[in-house]
Amino acid sequence: MSGLKNFIRSLVPTKLLNAYRERKKEKQRKELKQQAERGEALTLDQLLADIHNCGIKPGDSVLVHSSFSKIGFVEGGPKTFVDALLKAVGESGNLLMPSSPNAGYQLDYIRNLTEFDVQKDPSRMGAITEYFRTLPGVSRSESPTEPVCCFGPKASWFTNGHLGEETPYTKNSPFARLAEAGGKILYIGVTLDNAGTSLHVLEDAVSDFKFPVYYPEVFRVSVKRTNGEVVPVSVKVHNPEQSAKRKCDGLLPLFEEKGVMKRSTIGKAKTLVFDAQKMLEVMIDEYQINGVTMYTPIGS
Structure with missing residues (x-):
């Protein structure tokens, strides 16, 4: 379905597409306001209970993809939700979030990019990710296209190594290291169609x-590092023609069958919980044996 969506999106004029997105956001804002008026605000304790019910426990390393509006009206906004996630993984755990400064096609972005400022360039991956990026103690990896933020005792290990990688999903990336560490991935109010970055690890593996x-x-x-040093790097980006052929959610039945994924709920948001190591192992096996990819989810 994502391939069809991308194709249709490519045919719609940008002005109409932006107007549609704004109407959708306005509808979401009205719904959240109504939830607040009805006294349905979600508290930290409620969110924490939901996160624990997903199987997240102290010491876990967790990469979170999310749509804040899908969770429902949260008392205290993104801060409350991030506090709940940090409390869930505890002092010995690691919380990771994507923080790409680009919300569109990588090719369009990179053609207009001169310098990526690791410290200052905001995340375009939603309100939760931008709040998390600005917290004291959060480390941000130095990929100009797919930087990842991390807080926890292994934050440096997760984020170091991303600088200078020609593609952002190599064995030195936070995405691959999450699998190496036996971490988990939460898709909260989003699916693989919306946030399939971890699927790209296969392509570099x-x-x-x-x-x-x-x-x-x-x-x-150029990448301007946190210490102010400016480093020139070489970067490859996704081919839009191939990206339009993605059918990421077509992999969900396979992941569920193989025990890689389970379904849960956080707040009002449907949530997918992945074992990152098993996810990568299944992707490699299914690719080598059956030709399964996000472009050919039933094999070839």
Whole structure:
């Protein structure tokens, strides 16, 4: 379905697409306001109970993809939700969130990028991620296209190594290291169609991946590190033609069958809970044996 959505989106004029998105956001804002007026505000304790019911426990390393509006009206806003996540993983756990400064096609973004400022460039991945990015003690990886933020005792390990990687999903990326660490991924109010970054780890984990997922041109941009040092890097980005063929949610039945994923709820948001290590192992096995990818979810 995501491939069809991308194709349809490519045919709609940008002005109409933006107007549709704004109407959708306005509808969500009205619904949240009505929830608040009805006294349905979610508290930290309620959210924490839901997160624990997802199987998240102290010491876990968890990557969170989320749509804040889907959770419902949260008392205290993004701060309350992030506090609940941090409390769930505890002092020995690690909380990770995507923080890409780009919400559209990577190719459009990189063509207009001169310098990525690790410390200052905001996340375009939603209100929760931008709040989390600005918290004291949060480390941000230094990929100009797919930076990840992390808080916890292993934050440096998760985020170091991303600088200078030509593609953002290599074995040195936070996405691959989450699998190595036996971490978990939460999709809260979103699905793989909305946030399939971890699926791309497969493409860098196997040799000679069979689809042209990367645009042929290699781009040169600068990264301004947290310490102020400016470093030139080479970057590859996704090929929009191949990206339009993604059918990410088509993989959900396979992941559920293999015990990689379970379904839950946080607040009012439908939530998917993934074992990151099993997810990668299943993706590699199914690709090598049956040709399964996000572009061919039933194999080829």
